Amino acid sequence: MSLLQVKGLGKSFGGVRAVDGIDFELAAGELLALIGPNGAGKSTTFNMVNGQLRCDSGSIRLEGRELVGLRPRAIWRMGVSRTFQIAETFASLTVVENVQMALLSADHKLYSLWRPAAAHRRDDALRLLAQVGMAEQADRPCSVLAYGDVKRVELAIAMANEPKLLLMDEPTAGMAPRERNELMALTKRLVVERGLAVLFTEHSMDVVFAYADRLIVLARGRLIAQGRPAEIRDHPKVQEVYFGTGKTFEKVAAATKAAA
Numbered sequence: 183m184s185l186l187q188v189k190g191l192g193k194s195f196g197g198v199r200a201v202d203g204i205d206f207e208l209a210a211g212e213l214l215a216l217i218g219p220n221g222a223g224k225s226t227t228f229n230m231v232n233g234q235l236r237c238d239s240g241s242i243r244l245e246g247r248e249l250v251g252l253r254p255r256a257i258w259r260m261g262v263s264r265t266f267q268i269a270e271t272f273a274s275l276t277v278v279e280n281v282q283m284a285l286l287s288a289d290h291k292l293y294s295l296w297r298p299a300a301a302h303r304r305d306d307a308l309r310l311l312a313q314v315g316m317a318e319q320a321d322r323p324c325s326v327l328a329y330g331d332v333k334r335v336e337l338a339i340a341m342a343n344e345p346k347l348l349l350m351d352e353p354t355a356g357m358a359p360r361e362r363n364e365l366m367a368l369t370k371r372l373v374v375e376r377g378l379a380v381l382f383t384e385h386s387m388d389v390v391f392a393y394a395d396r397l398i399v400l401a402r403g404r405l406i407a408q409g410r411p412a413e414i415r416d417h418p419k420v421q422e423v424y425f426g427t428g429k430t431f432e433k434v435a436a437a438t439k440a441a442a
């Protein structure tokens with residue numbers, strides 16, 4: 183059975199059918215890209231999976247358990263974590279303290295304000311930082327880090343509740359090509375080594391084609407195609423949707439074909 187099963191998922195805003203009855207599945211150890219032109223319904227889908235938005239119809243099951251109707255925090259506790267388009271950390275805290283705050287939260291102790299983060303599970307926080315290559319910078323304040331390193335810390339924070347499913351909203355936005363590849367290679371390693379399932383949205387087609395195991399493609403709220411990168415690259419409906427949008431899909435597809 184797949185880890186995540188989405189069936190008939192729908193959401194309207196006024197007269198706009200933002201997501202129109204989509205079905206997809208995601209297995210443990212799989213990196214699934216959610217792509218589509220602007221306004222296709224990617225963020226709306228994401229926000230429904232982590233409980234920030236309530237769907238109008240359909241179901242979202244994690245290991246067979248229904249997530250629809252649960253609050254974001256309950257969904258997080260069931261093992262669904264998230265990173266954001268613009269990574270944010272507590273700038274005044276050190277790298278390791280940021281991860282310790284996440285561990286406090288995972289341990290239900292965030293509101294024990296008399297318990298300083300610096301005293302909480304430092305070794306575990308350092309282990310999480312080691313996984314993302316940030317252990318050596320553990321005691322630096324987050325405010326002095328390069329953006330690529332902030333993204334790594336964000337990933338360590340997202341791993342603090344030992345998620346089964348990680349949702350990544352445009353993980354490489356605002357990053358230079360080299361940083362992008364490093365972050366995605368790191369993500370791929372977590373997927374392979376920990377059996378993590380990742381669902382990510384991404385505008386950069388080179389990232390999608392290089393790292394996704396599978397893709398789902400939305401256009402105007404409908405799921406128009408799903409499959410392996412090679413299948414999607416040549417899919418006539420996908421070509422049609424991207425044609426003329428100013429995105430680099432055709433160029434990247436041609437380059438990827440030439441390299442194959």
Ligand SMILES: Nc1ncnc2c1ncn2[C@@H]1O[C@H](COP(=O)(O)OP(=O)(O)OP(=O)(O)O)[C@@H](O)[C@H]1O
Pocket residue numbers: 195198199200218219220221222223224225226227
């Ligand atoms: N809170 C909202 N209120 C009204 N309409 C919304 C709201 N959120 C999204 N929409 C509409 O729903 C549709 C899907 O939007 P969504 O943000 O999910 O697309 P997207 O694929 O994430 O786009 P982008 O790539 O630009 O981020 C769009 O037509 C959008 O204008």
